[in-house]
Amino acid sequence: MRRYLAGRLLQALGVVVFVTTLTFVLIHLAPGDPIGQALQGPNVTEAVRNEWRAAYGLDRPLPEQYLRWVASAARGQFGYSFSQHRPVRDVLAESLPRTLLLSSIAILFSFGLGIGVGLLQAERPRGARDRWLGRVLLLLYSVPDFWLALMVLILFAYRLPLFPAGGLHDSVTYAYMSPTGQLLDRIKHLVLPVLTLTMLSTASIARYQRSALVAVLRTDWMRTALAKGLSWRQAVRQHAFRNALLPTITLFSLTVPTFAAGAIFVEMVFSWPGMGFNTVHAIAARDYPLVTSGVLVSSVIVVITALLADIAVAAADPRVRLS
Amino acid sequence: MTPPLLEIDNLRTWFYTDSGVARSVDGVSMRVDAGETLGVVGESGCGKSVTALSILRLIRAPGRIEPGSAIRFEGKDLLTLAEADIRHVRGNRIAMVFQEPMTALNPVFTVGDQIAEVARIHTDMSRKEAAAKAVEMLRLVGIPDPERRATEYPHQLSGGMRQRIVIAMALVMNPALLIADEPTTALDVTIQAQILELLADLTRRLGTSILLITHDLGVVAENCTRVIVMYAGEVVEEATTSDLFRHAHHPYTEGLLGAMPRVGGHAERLATIPGTVPAPTNWPAGCRFRERCEYAWERCEQEHPPLYQIGEGHVSRCHLAVEPERRANRHVPIAAQVGAGAA
Numbered sequence: 001m002r003r004y005l006a007g008r009l010l011q012a013l014g015v016v017v018f019v020t021t022l023t024f025v026l027i028h029l030a031p032g033d034p035i036g037q038a039l040q041g042p043n044v045t046e047a048v049r050n051e052w053r054a055a056y057g058l059d060r061p062l063p064e065q066y067l068r069w070v071a072s073a074a075r076g077q078f079g080y081s082f083s084q085h086r087p088v089r090d091v092l093a094e095s096l097p098r099t100l101l102l103s104s105i106a107i108l109f110s111f112g113l114g115i116g117v118g119l120l121q122a123e124r125p126r127g128a129r130d131r132w133l134g135r136v137l138l139l140l141y142s143v144p145d146f147w148l149a150l151m152v153l154i155l156f157a158y159r160l161p162l163f164p165a166g167g168l169h170d171s172v173t174y175a176y177m178s179p180t181g182q183l184l185d186r187i188k189h190l191v192l193p194v195l196t197l198t199m200l201s202t203a204s205i206a207r208y209q210r211s212a213l214v215a216v217l218r219t220d221w222m223r224t225a226l227a228k229g230l231s232w233r234q235a236v237r238q239h240a241f242r243n244a245l246l247p248t249i250t251l252f253s254l255t256v257p258t259f260a261a262g263a264i265f266v267e268m269v270f271s272w273p274g275m276g277f278n279t280v281h282a283i284a285a286r287d288y289p290l291v292t293s294g295v296l297v298s299s300v301i302v303v304i305t306a307l308l309a310d311i312a313v314a315a316a317d318p319r320v321r322l323s
Numbered sequence: 324m325t326p327p328l329l330e331i332d333n334l335r336t337w338f339y340t341d342s343g344v345a346r347s348v349d350g351v352s353m354r355v356d357a358g359e360t361l362g363v364v365g366e367s368g369c370g371k372s373v374t375a376l377s378i379l380r381l382i383r384a385p386g387r388i389e390p391g392s393a394i395r396f397e398g399k400d401l402l403t404l405a406e407a408d409i410r411h412v413r414g415n416r417i418a419m420v421f422q423e424p425m426t427a428l429n430p431v432f433t434v435g436d437q438i439a440e441v442a443r444i445h446t447d448m449s450r451k452e453a454a455a456k457a458v459e460m461l462r463l464v465g466i467p468d469p470e471r472r473a474t475e476y477p478h479q480l481s482g483g484m485r486q487r488i489v490i491a492m493a494l495v496m497n498p499a500l501l502i503a504d505e506p507t508t509a510l511d512v513t514i515q516a517q518i519l520e521l522l523a524d525l526t527r528r529l530g531t532s533i534l535l536i537t538h539d540l541g542v543v544a545e546n547c548t549r550v551i552v553m554y555a556g557e558v559v560e561e562a563t564t565s566d567l568f569r570h571a572h573h574p575y576t577e578g579l580l581g582a583m584p585r586v587g588g589h590a591e592r593l594a595t596i597p598g599t600v601p602a603p604t605n606w607p608a609g610c611r612f613r614e615r616c617e618y619a620w621e622r623c624e625q626e627h628p629p630l631y632q633i634g635e636g637h638v639s640r641c642h643l644a645v646e647p648e649r650r651a652n653r654h655v656p657i658a659a660q661v662g663a664g665a666a
Contacts, residue, residue, distance in 0.1 A: 220426035226381055227421075228492070229414035229444045231406070242431050318476040319430060 034082035079289035099274030106197035118209025141203035149269040166271030212244040253309030327354035343604035349556035362547030418493035422505040424485035428477040435473025460491040483514035555611035572639035598658025
């Protein structure tokens with residue numbers, strides 16, 4: 001077990017190094033640079049820009065810049081954000097919790113809902129309930145994420161103005177609210193982005209859970225469970241469910257990265273200033289330190305969840321645990 | 324005379340498949356008396372397993388037990404019981420042992436939990452009492468170090484051990500009837516004998532009746548008092564074991580006996596029955612064994628044979644019962660005539 005874990009950790013480290021290196025190279029290869037973006041005025045001469053480039057070390061060869069970045073990142077120094085005019089560390093410390101809040105609520109809801117819906121469907125495969133839920137899920141599954149986010153925005157913020165269109169909280173009145181009022185305001189702002197993310201990922205989770213369960217229902221030990229005197233529902237919920245949950249744990253680790261990507265659209269549409277929102281703006285501004293550090297943090301999170309999921313599967317499945 | 328423990332009356336279990344209605348069990352009647360071991364033999368696809376599953380109503384769609392069938396057990400018709408009441412019978416009064424010990428146990432629960440579950444379903448035992456019961460059952464079926472084994476998972480045990488677990492699970496509630504569906508087919512020969520001995524020993528001590536389904540006449544000879552031979556969804560012969568081995572009547576039974584290796588027999592090739600079982604969606608008219616039979620004549624084509632009484636407790640679904648002189652008329656069966664079936 002210890003050797004297995006050490007191997008997995010090494011593998012995880014490799015993934016993080018690969019992803020951040022790739023990001024570093026790609027963003028530097030993109031046309032333009034942070035100085036060009038920041039000092040765009042016609043009165044600034046190219047000589048002045050070059051002076052600034054030299055001051056930030058942007059004139060050095062790419063491998064040198066890369067090694068310098070690695071060395072400082074390893075010491076926890078993420079550099080200074082060109083576009084936000086403050087340390088990258090501050091930017092991340094502010095936006096990471098926002099993204100974690102949004103996606104953890106959405107993940108909680110979508111797994112709860114997805115597993116539940118899959119179970120309801122699998123209890124009577126091909127029954128009326130299974131077929132109707134299946135149609136709704138297929139629709140949600142096929143819809144593009146940005147389109148769904150926009151539709152939700154139009155429907156519930158514009159046509160039926162039940163919820164605010166975006167932001168973390170009300171920009172004007174928030175400071176004057178009571179603590180309860182502030183909490184309610186924050187929750188109100190969370191509703192639409194969470195709803196969108198939940199709808200998007202519930203579909204694939206439920207479809208996955210349903211097929212995992214249906215496959216399990218045909219096994220011999222399900223017949224044994226029934227022959228013992230369990231009702232169909234008990235057999236499904238006690239015997240089949242636990243077995244069908246194993247692939248879903250793996251799905252969880254696969255969902256986290258897609259969440260980070262899917263969250264970019266949702267954060268953009270609902271102006272939620274989290275990691276995705278920040279990264280998009282940082283890329284536009286060629287804010288090298290912010291982009292690379294943002295990717296570094298996200299890839300570490302993804303790799304850690306994958307690792308945790310593997311450990312969870314091993315804990316839940318006795319066959320994996322012992323081999 | 325005491326009524327039989329189990330009485331199956333005209334059981335018809337049909338499967339409504341895309342390629343037609345498969346009449347897998349087509350009018351089967353049999354009885355199991357208290358304390359006896361009844362053997363049911365036949366080739367794969369003859370309907371013996373479906374009969375077993377029908378008793379506990381474990382037939383799933385597209386299968387259906389047709390109206391007009393009845394399965395009486397301890398004074399009740401199992402087929403008309405409410406869902407909650409049949410569950411009270413399953414695992415409690417009638418238990419099952421399945422063919423594949425490798426797949427009959429849930430891989431993610433310990434064997435102790437799986438045995439204890441039966442007690443938890445049918446009694447109000449606490450978790451702890453049920454766990455103790457599970458250990459006791461493991462000891463009963465001869466598993467060494469039962470306390471430790473109870474905490475192990477199915478994949479940690481050998482096939483023979485798993486089958487002992489399945490038997491332990493079946494006997495928790497001390498059922499009146501044990502249905503064993505090919506309990507030793509998937510096991511090594513030496514383990515087979517052990518498992519059968521264990522079953523015989525336990526059920527004798529507990530007074531359990533057994534419905535033993537098998538395709539192995541050797542197993543029948545050693546374990547059963549009475550035998551039912553099934554073919555193509557029907558009972559074709561029923562007799563006491565000694566009667567059957569000495570005076571088999573139905574040509575199919577004769578074929579099965581001829582296909583059995585014997586110690587001390589001549590070292591000739593084993594006899595085989597030519598052809599295969601017809602498809603259950605399309606049983607032939609007349610006698611269903613006709614095309615594979617060495618004696619078949621016109622009557623077998625025209626008239627579906629009833630179960631004729633041959634002797635006391637001995638019936639056979641063969642027209643030879645009324646035209647015994649035809650037995651002298653052996654010929655090559657249609658199924659064995661080269662090119663005959665091709666047209």
